[in-house]
Amino acid sequence: MKIVALAGGVGxxxxxxxxxQILPPEDLTIIVNTGDDFEHLGLYxxxxxxxxxxxxxxxxxxxTGWGRVNETWNAIANIEKLGGPNWFRLGDQDIxxxxxxxxxxxxxxxxxxITRDFCKAxxxxxxxxxxxxQPVRTIVETDEGDxxxxxxxxxxxxxxxxxxxxxDGVDSAEPTAGAREAIQSADAIIICPSNPWVSIxxxxxxxxxxxxxxxxxxxxSPIIGGQTVKGPAAKMFAELGINPSALAVAEHxxxxxTGIVVDSVDSELAKQIRIPTLVTDTLMKSNADRARLAxxxxxxxxxxx
Amino acid sequence: MKIVALAGGVGxxxxxxxxxQILPPEDLTIIVNTGDDFEHLGLYxxxxxxxxxxxxxxxxxxxTGWGRVNETWNAIANIEKLGGPNWFRLGDQDIxxxxxxxxxxxxxxxxxxITRDFCKAxxxxxxxxxxxxQPVRTIVETDEGDxxxxxxxxxxxxxxxxxxxxxDGVDSAEPTAGAREAIQSADAIIICPSNPWVSIxxxxxxxxxxxxxxxxxxxxSPIIGGQTVKGPAAKMFAELGINPSALAVAEHxxxxxTGIVVDSVDSELAKQIRIPTLVTDTLMKSNADRARLAxxxxxxxxxxx
Numbered sequence: 001m002k003i004v005a006l007a008g009g010v011g012x013x014x015x016x017x018x019x020x021q022i023l024p025p026e027d028l029t030i031i032v033n034t035g036d037d038f039e040h041l042g043l044y045x046x047x048x049x050x051x052x053x054x055x056x057x058x059x060x061x062x063x064t065g066w067g068r069v070n071e072t073w074n075a076i077a078n079i080e081k082l083g084g085p086n087w088f089r090l091g092d093q094d095i096x097x098x099x100x101x102x103x104x105x106x107x108x109x110x111x112x113x114i115t116r117d118f119c120k121a122x123x124x125x126x127x128x129x130x131x132x133x134q135p136v137r138t139i140v141e142t143d144e145g146d147x148x149x150x151x152x153x154x155x156x157x158x159x160x161x162x163x164x165x166x167x168d169g170v171d172s173a174e175p176t177a178g179a180r181e182a183i184q185s186a187d188a189i190i191i192c193p194s195n196p197w198v199s200i201x202x203x204x205x206x207x208x209x210x211x212x213x214x215x216x217x218x219x220x221s222p223i224i225g226g227q228t229v230k231g232p233a234a235k236m237f238a239e240l241g242i243n244p245s246a247l248a249v250a251e252h253x254x255x256x257x258t259g260i261v262v263d264s265v266d267s268e269l270a271k272q273i274r275i276p277t278l279v280t281d282t283l284m285k286s287n288a289d290r291a292r293l294a295x296x297x298x299x300x301x302x303x304x305x
Numbered sequence: 306m307k308i309v310a311l312a313g314g315v316g317x318x319x320x321x322x323x324x325x326q327i328l329p330p331e332d333l334t335i336i337v338n339t340g341d342d343f344e345h346l347g348l349y350x351x352x353x354x355x356x357x358x359x360x361x362x363x364x365x366x367x368x369t370g371w372g373r374v375n376e377t378w379n380a381i382a383n384i385e386k387l388g389g390p391n392w393f394r395l396g397d398q399d400i401x402x403x404x405x406x407x408x409x410x411x412x413x414x415x416x417x418x419i420t421r422d423f424c425k426a427x428x429x430x431x432x433x434x435x436x437x438x439q440p441v442r443t444i445v446e447t448d449e450g451d452x453x454x455x456x457x458x459x460x461x462x463x464x465x466x467x468x469x470x471x472x473d474g475v476d477s478a479e480p481t482a483g484a485r486e487a488i489q490s491a492d493a494i495i496i497c498p499s500n501p502w503v504s505i506x507x508x509x510x511x512x513x514x515x516x517x518x519x520x521x522x523x524x525x526s527p528i529i530g531g532q533t534v535k536g537p538a539a540k541m542f543a544e545l546g547i548n549p550s551a552l553a554v555a556e557h558x559x560x561x562x563t564g565i566v567v568d569s570v571d572s573e574l575a576k577q578i579r580i581p582t583l584v585t586d587t588l589m590k591s592n593a594d595r596a597r598l599a600x601x602x603x604x605x606x607x608x609x610x
Contacts, residue, residue, distance in 0.1 A: 078401030092397040096383030
């Protein structure tokens, strides 16, 4: 079964890693949100792409969910000492990724080419693709004005109240060639448990600007018992006047969703969902959890009516 | 006595540190070569400026002479793993300097302003100035073609045979305002034991494009017993057909030099030098050596005829 997984950061990376533990490299393509990308300290930073790649490579920091394991912080500590911006924490190993990616982009290489080379260097065998090689920039519209995503997410710690979202550049951004081909030959598309508003929507807007494919599309709810494991998805639903729940996730994707996976704590709520629903434990605390959830999701897809 | 010291990298930094141990901050201005500056990995790197500042701040690596003490190398190791250029070794603490400097230059700050701010952050109380805020690029003309300085010095390890030197941009580069003022009020100018061809000549070309000041100018020979402590100065003299010696250094500067300090091993040779000459131990192995040589040089200047 050929699978395309759509992923944002931490939650998406975990399920992508689960799928990678089960599927052979040729059967899994992970298409990653780049709406969070930004330039900082002169470096081009792709937070979601790095989180997915580091996680697949076994290089991710298991405590933070972002950045590298066994990291040191000497560069950022010295930038701070010189009075430079320190709100975005860049580890010494991680900074190498941004420096070398920035160097290659300036040489004219595409983000997807660079990602392919980096994956090879890191021993990632499954295909990881940015959603686009053209810039898309997620802007969070808040009661304190429009904020570029990282400014909202990291610098302002998601405190401003959300009024809406905008994806600058999305109308002219093309899916990467590999993403297009993977979608065409996919037996199913899995929407990882990432933030629907700011991680998945930008990918969907780029990949499916006009209409959705006939391929089954299955989502794993990032909302468990009304909350998110990490990140502001539940807060965003609430601030937009929607009760945050697995049901709200199903409704967010209702125009095209074939089935949904929700957590066992939401088994009662699941009865209100009108599409095929798998109720299981979706919290991924260990590598084994990731593989089990991936396996159960694939099994669910295989048995869809 | 108000002193201006002209300095390149390691040797110059050592004497500058010696002078800083003796003179109060208001009486010492160190003007540093920027002909070695280059852009690498998207970062603006000022090797001589950093060596002088790190040395004065007590942050320099005493073993290498360049870079930072107690350094880690996680960024460059990871850049190397990704297939990026690794010939210029950037430590994690050191890289912070280049990232923050590059960020500020792109914001429109001048190199001298940035250097002043960095010195303040590092606790350097004496004035350190780049020779110019405009780019000057030292090109080494060799039998293998013209090489930018760092390409010759670090990447090619000074192996190509030298035919001459060129300082691109030198004719339009202005001395920094602070450098001009310091020169005007100086009681003496000390040419540190740096490479005459590639460290001192570019500074002289920028500061004194037409004529030399009447202020006494004293040089410390970087050639000791026909050899250099570090770097290619002796090799350059030889390849240009000049026997490398303290005498050759005196002759290199003969148009304007008031006096010279040469090492005790060259006491016989010193008799051939026609300007006032101080013969003493010039090898600076310890901080005390630096202060002693600085003190003896100042004493020598005070007693010039």
